Amino acid sequence: MTNATASTPSGQPLGISHKPSPTESMFEKFKAADKPAFIGYLPYGFPDPEYSLKAFRTMVEHGVNAVEIGLPYSDPVMDGPVIQAASQIAIDNGEKIANVFKAVETVANAGGVPLVMSYWNLIFHYGVERFARDFENAGGVGLITPDLIPDEAGEWIEASDRHALDRIFLVSPDSTEDRLKIVADNARGFVYAAARMGVTGERSTIDASPEELVTRTRKAGAKNVCVGIGVSTAEQGARVGSYADGVIVGSALVHTMLDESGKHAVDEAAGLKALAAKTEELAEGIHNARN
Numbered sequence: 001m002t003n004a005t006a007s008t009p010s011g012q013p014l015g016i017s018h019k020p021s022p023t024e025s026m027f028e029k030f031k032a033a034d035k036p037a038f039i040g041y042l043p044y045g046f047p048d049p050e051y052s053l054k055a056f057r058t059m060v061e062h063g064v065n066a067v068e069i070g071l072p073y074s075d076p077v078m079d080g081p082v083i084q085a086a087s088q089i090a091i092d093n094g095e096k097i098a099n100v101f102k103a104v105e106t107v108a109n110a111g112g113v114p115l116v117m118s119y120w121n122l123i124f125h126y127g128v129e130r131f132a133r134d135f136e137n138a139g140g141v142g143l144i145t146p147d148l149i150p151d152e153a154g155e156w157i158e159a160s161d162r163h164a165l166d167r168i169f170l171v172s173p174d175s176t177e178d179r180l181k182i183v184a185d186n187a188r189g190f191v192y193a194a195a196r197m198g199v200t201g202e203r204s205t206i207d208a209s210p211e212e213l214v215t216r217t218r219k220a221g222a223k224n225v226c227v228g229i230g231v232s233t234a235e236q237g238a239r240v241g242s243y244a245d246g247v248i249v250g251s252a253l254v255h256t257m258l259d260e261s262g263k264h265a266v267d268e269a270a271g272l273k274a275l276a277a278k279t280e281e282l283a284e285g286i287h288n289a290r291n
Contacts (some may be wrong), residue, residue, distance in 0.1 A: 003131045017099035017164035022141045022168075023189035026065060026113050027224045027245055038063055038286045039226060040279065041117065041250030043070035047257060049264030054268070055257065055275055056103055057110045061282025062276045066113035068144060068248070069103045080090025097126050101138035108139035115168070117144040123156070132159040142166025142189045150186035157186065167249050168192050171217055173209045180220035189223035190246060191217050195231070211243050241289030249282055 030037045037235035040059045046052055056067055063160025095147050100116065107114035116135065123131050123143070127193030135143070142165055148156065150169055171180055173194075183191055195210040214225045227240045230253075240247045259266050266274070 010152060015021045016161045016198055019105075019164035021160040021164070021166055022113055023066065023115070024224065027291070030065075031245070033288050034066075035287050036289055037226070037243055037246040038247045038283050039066045039069035039115070039246050040064035040074040040253050040282075041070055041228075041248065042253060043072045045072060047156070047252070047268075047271070049102070051265075051268050053103060053106045054272060056106050056112075058272050059122040059253070059274050059279050060107060060110040060112035061265050063287070064112060064279055066115055066141075067107045068115050068117045068250070069100060070131070071097060071100060071105065071116060076252045093137050097122055097131075098134075101134055101140070104135065104138040113141050113143055115142045115166070117146070120145050120148040129162075132156075132163040132165060137152040140165065142168050144170075145197045146170050146192075150172060150182050153186070156252060160188070166190075169172060171196055171213065173213050175213075175216075177216070177220065180222075181218050184221035186219065187222060190226050192248070193225050193244070195227050195229045195240075196277045210240060214236060214244050218247045224265060227233065231282075236283050237282050237286040238289040241286045247282075247286045247289075252282070253278060263280035 015177070023272050026037055033286070042052065042055055042059065044052055046055075056069070059067055104114040104116065116198075123145075143156075143160070145156070145168070148169070150157070152169075153167070157167065159165075167187055169183045169187050170192045171183050171194065173227045175183070193210060195213075210227045214227060217225045224245040226246030226248050227244040228250065231237050231240055231247055231249050232252035237249065238248050253275060256278045257265055257271040263272060
């Protein structure tokens, strides 16, 4: 499936938008204050669409600066068991990609920076140009694509340039210097540095490799580098925030809304209360990382 090139009423191709990136503006503000940004992840539609919208608002109101709105996918190769369980609940509840723009609007209206994290197959089948247009119209800022590399992202690069959307690609500790440069040259907003190889999930410790990766990625030309995968406590958030431009937390937030079995969502009141408390705990550690 491909998209016809977007055009003006006269039939001329649309050019590159020169609107500034709200994500980059956010990082500029935090750098001026010598603080890292807090980026939080939740899958849209978990535990159900309306509950998830309240969860996104709760995250922003309690300290998250940018929200990764996850598009649940049936074959989430990068996601660990907590996010897989939440995504399956969302899929079982009938989550559809077309509805995710409600979440984008919710985050934007709450004052957060709305990002979407999605496996490329979902965007491709929705339609690349169609997604870029609908995402921009909803107030969306950037797309994180864990399984799309710049070398194969030509259609997305063109569409994101037309609609002033950030392109957030991933790097990992085993990325070569050449790969880091390719990603840095093609990214807009920030580069997502995976703290380790493997799937997402909470970890009791985080080693030194993410700091080395951030240093290497900056040396390759990246303006902003954020670290994710494994951060689950305020102490870990502070450690990562001492050197990264942003700290990304997913599983630890999702976990607050699952019961002890890890397979079912807790009721709304309890889930939102636990989510607010965990968000505040992490925000305290992350935002004060360099004090």
